[in-house]
Amino acid sequence: xPETISDVxxxxxxxxxxxxxxxxxQVLLGPGDDAAVLRIAGDVVVSTDTMVENVHFKRAWxxxxxxxxxxxxxxxxxLEAMGAHPVGIVIALSVPASETTGWxxxxxxxxxxxxxxxxxALVGGDLARSSEVVITCTVLGELEGRAPVGRxxxxxGQVIACCGNLGMAEAGLAVLRRGFSSPAAVVRAxxxxxxxxxxxxxxxxxxxxxxxxxxxxxxxxxxxxxQASAVQLELDSAxxxxxxxxxxxxxxxxxxxxxxxILAGGDDHALVATIAADRVPQGWxxxxxxxxxxxxxxVDGREPTPLGGWDHFK
Amino acid sequence: xPETISDVxxxxxxxxxxxxxxxxxQVLLGPGDDAAVLRIAGDVVVSTDTMVENVHFKRAWxxxxxxxxxxxxxxxxxLEAMGAHPVGIVIALSVPASETTGWxxxxxxxxxxxxxxxxxALVGGDLARSSEVVITCTVLGELEGRAPVGRxxxxxGQVIACCGNLGMAEAGLAVLRRGFSSPAAVVRAxxxxxxxxxxxxxxxxxxxxxxxxxxxxxxxxxxxxxQASAVQLELDSAxxxxxxxxxxxxxxxxxxxxxxxILAGGDDHALVATIAADRVPQGWxxxxxxxxxxxxxxVDGREPTPLGGWDHFK
Numbered sequence: 151x152p153e154t155i156s157d158v159x160x161x162x163x164x165x166x167x168x169x170x171x172x173x174x175x176q177v178l179l180g181p182g183d184d185a186a187v188l189r190i191a192g193d194v195v196v197s198t199d200t201m202v203e204n205v206h207f208k209r210a211w212x213x214x215x216x217x218x219x220x221x222x223x224x225x226x227x228x229l230e231a232m233g234a235h236p237v238g239i240v241i242a243l244s245v246p247a248s249e250t251t252g253w254x255x256x257x258x259x260x261x262x263x264x265x266x267x268x269x270x271a272l273v274g275g276d277l278a279r280s281s282e283v284v285i286t287c288t289v290l291g292e293l294e295g296r297a298p299v300g301r302x303x304x305x306x307g308q309v310i311a312c313c314g315n316l317g318m319a320e321a322g323l324a325v326l327r328r329g330f331s332s333p334a335a336v337v338r339a340x341x342x343x344x345x346x347x348x349x350x351x352x353x354x355x356x357x358x359x360x361x362x363x364x365x366x367x368x369x370x371x372x373x374x375x376x377q378a379s380a381v382q383l384e385l386d387s388a389x390x391x392x393x394x395x396x397x398x399x400x401x402x403x404x405x406x407x408x409x410x411x412i413l414a415g416g417d418d419h420a421l422v423a424t425i426a427a428d429r430v431p432q433g434w435x436x437x438x439x440x441x442x443x444x445x446x447x448x449v450d451g452r453e454p455t456p457l458g459g460w461d462h463f464k
Numbered sequence: 465x466p467e468t469i470s471d472v473x474x475x476x477x478x479x480x481x482x483x484x485x486x487x488x489x490q491v492l493l494g495p496g497d498d499a500a501v502l503r504i505a506g507d508v509v510v511s512t513d514t515m516v517e518n519v520h521f522k523r524a525w526x527x528x529x530x531x532x533x534x535x536x537x538x539x540x541x542x543l544e545a546m547g548a549h550p551v552g553i554v555i556a557l558s559v560p561a562s563e564t565t566g567w568x569x570x571x572x573x574x575x576x577x578x579x580x581x582x583x584x585a586l587v588g589g590d591l592a593r594s595s596e597v598v599i600t601c602t603v604l605g606e607l608e609g610r611a612p613v614g615r616x617x618x619x620x621g622q623v624i625a626c627c628g629n630l631g632m633a634e635a636g637l638a639v640l641r642r643g644f645s646s647p648a649a650v651v652r653a654x655x656x657x658x659x660x661x662x663x664x665x666x667x668x669x670x671x672x673x674x675x676x677x678x679x680x681x682x683x684x685x686x687x688x689x690x691q692a693s694a695v696q697l698e699l700d701s702a703x704x705x706x707x708x709x710x711x712x713x714x715x716x717x718x719x720x721x722x723x724x725x726i727l728a729g730g731d732d733h734a735l736v737a738t739i740a741a742d743r744v745p746q747g748w749x750x751x752x753x754x755x756x757x758x759x760x761x762x763v764d765g766r767e768p769t770p771l772g773g774w775d776h777f778k
Contacts, residue, residue, distance in 0.1 A: 156777040163777070178507060182692075183614045184545040184676060185511035187607075193492060194508055197499035198554040198602055200592045231498040240512040242556075242600040247777050276600070278514045279777060286556040286590070286600035288512055293501075300497045362498060378496075463470040463477070463561050463593060 155254060156247040163251070164277055167258050174271035176237050186273035188238045188290060195291045195298060197228035203283040211326045212341045214253040217285070218260020219342035225287035226268040227345040227363040227419035233299040233354025234291040236270035241287050244280035260342070268347050296354050303359035304379035304424040310438040311430045312422045313353070314346040315339060316368055316390065317408075320415025321399045328403070333395040345419040349433065356431045358423035366416045369454055372447045375424065382443030383424075385413075387450050389437045413454060469568060470561040477565070478591055481572050488585035490551050500587035502552045502604060509605045509612060511542035517597040525640045526655045528567040531599070532574025533656035539601035540582045541659040541677040541733035547613040547668025548605040550584035555601050558594035574656070582661050610668050617673035618693035618738040624752040625744045626736045627667070628660040629653060630682055630704065631722075634729025635713045642717070647709040659733040663747065670745045672737035680730045683768055686761045689738065696757030699727075701764050703751045727768060 155163055168181040179187040201207060201221050212220070226236045241261060245254065265272055270289065322340030331337055345363065353361060360379055362371050368385075376383045392400065392408030400408035424440050446453065469477055482495040493501040515521060515535050526534070540550045555575060559568065579586055584603065636654030645651055659677065667675060674693055676685050682699075690697045706714065706722030714722035738754050760767065 158777070160777050179612055179614065183612075184542040185509045185548065185603075185605075185612075187546070187612050188508045188510065190504070190508050194502045194504050194604060195499045196502065196552065196554055196588065196602075196604060198556045198588060198590050198600070200556040200558055200590045200598075200600070202558055202592050202594045202598075205593050228498040232501070234499065238510065240510055240602055242512045242514040242602075244514055244516055244598055274510065274512060276512050276514045278516050279519050280516045280596065280598055282595055284514075284516075284558055284594055284598045286512070286514070286602075288510075288554055288556075288600075288602040289499075290508060290510060290604065291499075298493055298497075298499075298501050300493065463472070463474050 152250040152252055155245060155249045155251060158251055160277055163254065167254065171272055177271050177273055181274045186238065186240065188273060190237055190290065190292045192295055193293055195229055195232050195234040195293060196288065197225060198286060198288040199225040199228060201285045214256030215260035216341035218257040219264040221285045221287045222261055222264035222268060223343045223345050224365065224419055225289045226270065229289050229291040230345060230347065230350030231361050231363040231421055233296055233350050233358070233361065234293050235351055236268055236289050236291040238271050238273040239265060239287055239289045240273060241275040241285065243275065244278045244284040246281060247279050294351070299354045299358050299361040301360055301362055301375045301378035304375050304381045304440050305359055306381055306440050306442045308359070308424040308440040309427045309430060309436040310383055310385065310422060310440060311425050311434040312420055312437050313349045313434045314420030315344060315418040316364065316420050317392070317396060317411030317415040317418065319343060319417035320411045321396045324403055325399055333398060335395050336399060339418060343417060343419040346421055350421055352431050353421065353423045353425065353434065356425060357429045358425045361421060361423040363419045363421055364416060365419060367414045369413050369447050372422065376445040376447055380445050382441045382445065383438060383447045384441055384451065385438040385447065385449045389435065413449065466564040466566055468561070469559060469563045469565060472565055474591055477568065481568065485586055491585050491587055495588045500552065500554065502587065504551055504604065504606045506609055507607055509543055509546050509548040509607060510602065511539060512600060512602040513539040513542060515599045528570030529574035530655035532571040533578040535599045535601050536575055536578035536582060537657045537659050538679065538733055539603045540584065543603050543605040544659060544661065544664030545675050545677040545735055547610055547664050547672070547675065548607050549665055550582055550603050550605040552585050552587040553579060553601055553603045554588040555586065555599065556590040558592045558598040560595060561593050608665070613668045613672050613675040615674055615676055615689045615692035618689050618695045618754050619673055620695055620754050620756045622738040622754040623741045623744060623750040624697055624699065624736060624754060625739050625748040626734055626751045627663045627748045628734030629658060629732040630678065630734050631706070631710060631725030631729040631732065633657060633731035634725045635710045638717060639713055647712060649709050650713060653732060657731060657733040660735055664735055666745050667735065667737045667739065667748065670739060671743045672739040675735060675737040678730060678732060678734045678736060681728045683727050683761050686736065690759040690761055694759050696755045696759065697752060697761045698755055698765065699752040699761065699763045703749065727763065
């Protein structure tokens with residue numbers, strides 16, 4: 151029988167989860183006390199993000215390490231979307247008492263490697279018993295003197311610029327649902343996102359006035375900017391072409407339109423910002439423009455077929 | 465049929481949860497964007513705390529408002545135990561799709577009233593679907609220039625001082641388990657704690673060198689200070705007398721020793737600190753002393769019968 155968390159007990163498991171954490175110059179006090187202490191320059195940016203087993207991931211499709219990476223990456227992406235840089239993260243993990251310590255060790259490895267990629271430190275957490283795995287990551291970060299980039303600042307005349315993947319995780323989910331496990335790139339994208347770390351700050355410094363990360367779908371999330379900024383956002387489908395993998399998946403699924411992955415797919419955590427056309431940073435690409443008009447998102451001048459976007463309760 | 469969260473949908477429910485939040489001078493950006501922005505003076509103290517249905521509370525015993533109050537209070541207590549003052553809180557709430565909006569509205573009311581008592585603001589959150597209610601509160605606070613008070617600073621010669629209730633929630637749990645609902649004070653203490661807000665900072669300013677909040681049990685939590693500080697902690701049972709309600713409960717339960725509630729009961733989130741005898745603040749009372757010796761907790765000079773303390777996985 152594999153070792154379970156109830157063989158080990160709560161406090162020894164917490165020690166195992168927090169042993170050997172890398173030092174970080176801004177972490178004055180890490181895990182092991184009632185709270186952690188961070189040194190953050192200027193205003194503090196904070197976001198919290200939950201993942202639930204069988205809602206945000208399935209064990210059959212994602213290894214424990216993938217789940218750890220996804221939890222950190224999707225939480226950090228919210229800070230990137232404010233133009234902030236992540237400093238510290240706290241993770242609350244609820245698991246069944248029958249959970250294997252192997253799964254938890256794998257989760258921890260995923261967390262550690264993604265924190266390293268994102269440039270932040272794990273500084274604390276909580277461990278509780280539940281009937282399914284629930285993970286809540288809360289990330290704290292700093293703006294390094296910049297103003298936060300919210301959703302309400304889009305201005306007519308700007309372009310909509312994007313950095314990162316669109317519709318890859320959705321294509322991966324589509325193939326996993328059919329029982330396939332390739333193309334590898336899309337399946338991997340479902341397992342954990344590859345947010346464009348440090349690009350939120352780059353866009354903010356370049357003059358982006360509104361920004362969001364794509365977690366629910368490109369059209370759905372741009373809808374939040376359109377509403378908050380009271381502008382019309384016009385996407386140009388010629389700049390949103392599906393790649394070869396996405397085309398392959400769409401063909402294998404009976405010839406569906408691969409543009410659906412890109413317009414409706416979430417979970418890749420690309421960053422999308424509005425910015426002056428001549429200030430789009432390197433590594434970003436324009437996918438449309440901001441105009442005056444009814445707050446809505448158009449694709450090639452037309453309202454897209456209702457795509458829904460992700461709603462946890464519908 | 466009562467209205468459920470799936471009748472309403474995720475985004476409208478979030479708007480309902482965050483509508484009409486009180487302004488707070490340190491909240492530069494509240495809920496509604498990818499992240500919130502707080503102005504925190506000096507170093508940032510952060511702690512995260514999870515509550516799971518049927519582990520930390522039962523719907524049969526606690527109203528939604530009680531659950532909201534308990535979630536905030538138990539999370540803030542960790543910051544108090546560092547000598548910090550809470551500023552902002554983010555709450556991740558996972559609920560079944562069949563959850564009534566009435567329950568969620570009640571939870572929100574409990575959160576709002578306890579945030580007001582604690583002196584902090586709700587600044588963000590997440591809402592997801594799960595098969596049971598899971599709540600994770602993450603609190604950010606400030607030290608106002610003081611050093612954080614950890615667990616490792618207890619010094620031989622100091623007294624152990626306490627502020628707040630001990631063993632009340634445990635007595636309440638004991639009566640609820642037997643199907644009773646009185647005495648009212650202990651049942652109420654189980655439903656939500658009454659942490660001594662602002663007293664953590666008072667103790668820190670008075671010179672406390674180690675502090676913890678009692679969440680797992682007095683002996684168990686003092687054990688953490690004994691270990692971290694490498695000192696012996698000697699409790700004086702004459703200073704830990706059960707009150708009339710606790711005595712009544714113990715008698716009703718067949719004559720058990722009411723001291724067990726006080727020594728082993730968690731969830732009241734009293735603050736316990738080590739401090740010089742002549743600097744114990746008003747409202748605090750000495751319950752023992754710090755001495756050199758093997759890191760352990762003694763009661764009247766003897767090791768208490770193993771009390772366990774709460775372990776989620778045992």
